[in-house]
Amino acid sequence: MKGAREHDFVYQSVYRYLTTLIDDAGGHAAVRMPSLRQLADRLNVSISTVQYAYALLEKEGRVYSIAKSGYYAQALFSLDAPGDGGDLLETVYVSARRPGMCVLSADEPASLQPLDSPLMTLERELLRQYPRQPQTLVQPCGELELRVALAARYTCSTANYWHADDVYIGADLRGVLEILISVLELREAVVVVESPCDWVILRLLESCDVRVIEWPSLAEGEVDLSALEMLLRNEPVRLVVLSSVLSLPQGCGFTREHQQAIAKMLERYGIWVLENDCYSELDERADSQRLRNWLDPDRLLVFSSFEKFIGAEAPFGFVLSRHWRNELQRHFLFRAFRLSPIRQKAIARLLSGGRLDQHLFVLRRMLGERRSSLIQVLRERLGDALQIVEPQGGATVWVRSVRPVDMANVFRRLLKQQIIVAPGELFSLRGLHADHLRLSALNHGERDLSGVIGLLGDALRLSGAR
Known part of the structure; x- marks a missing residue:
């Protein structure tokens, strides 16, 4: 354990040790895990460190706690358990x-090199600087410092800039997208998505009774603009969901010429665009352009999440919109996302201080x-x-x-x-x-x-x- 401390947080070493115990237990019955004090003595760490590692495992569903009894490992799924059916x-x-x-x-890119350590270090420093905020001071659309940092990161010119009031932060990407579906009144509306598309987005739209039309955007490596125009001409399309610069799972995107052609077509038909920016930070090309640079800013919304490039400790989703301010604020207030203000401040420092780059x-x-x-x-x-x-x-x-x-x-x-x-x-x-x-x-x-x-x-x- 001492060697691990030199390069890693102690709780991460305890977490790995506990996962080994769970894997070794095997079987299909619940297994009682060591107590907090037993592990603290065994591994020569603090009880709070063990408790935090257990909390992470509990969040993942690997263990559960029983009052006055302790922690238990969840029974493992067998190969014929639910999940091997028709879905x-x-x-x-x-x-x-x-x-x-x-x-x-x-598809968890940040797992290869998560930013957990610097994020947690910043969070501990901020906890010493800021007293715990009363509930009345919690900002329902996200911590202002993080919204300011995101607005600055997305601003690319004096003609194309964002305000902090244009940024809305939710607990996760799914929650943010559910709000957008409500605000944009997409139930039973026609939405065009590029295909292949992230299954989270597809399943969410389907579950909300959105009529989804798939556009094979890069069929055989070529962009089928005529198919897109036919959809716009023949269907009452309310919204088009397109990747900003990197379309996954293909791992490629539109050329600059294709971006411009798509933007002109969408402007000609007066179509709103919801830009998927989740993977843009992972684009390895130095000269690539974001799709939004060519789009009409008055018909544009952008959504993304920190999780793909920071890690599981930053699961927040966010959306940028210059429109529907009252509706978005009301929905975020009703959702009452319980987001850690200190964690948001720490992410803001990563963005604005150059550490993220x-x-x-x-x-x-x-x-x-x-x-x-x-x-x-x-x-x-x-x-x-x-x-x-x-x-x-x-x-x-x-x-x-x-x-x-x-x-x-x-x-x-x-x-x-x-x-x-x-x-x-x-x-x-x-x-x-x-x-x-x-x-x-x-x-x-x-x-x-x-x-x-x-x-x-x-x-x-x-x-x-x-």
């Missing part, structure tokens, strides 16, 4: 959270190295079976089988070998991308990547055409 997405989620799984589909430089390089290693192995082992979309950033690689393959069957075969992949059909509501997979090399555990890719190749060969 493929649920199965992916449940399976990826089982101990010992090789998750070859993870230093972190992003390192994170992008590390992600690029991981992707390159994965692509190299894919080409060596499966070059004749898969077509690879060369990504320009992010943590994942988008691949397509060169022959018809049942990717759901590929998923099930690999699941039996404790390997998780993300079939392409998850990124569509109408069965598009069935020949695709989203892969990553962020969390293959102790297993040899080349061997895991070999098993993927076996599953592809054994899965017959649909």
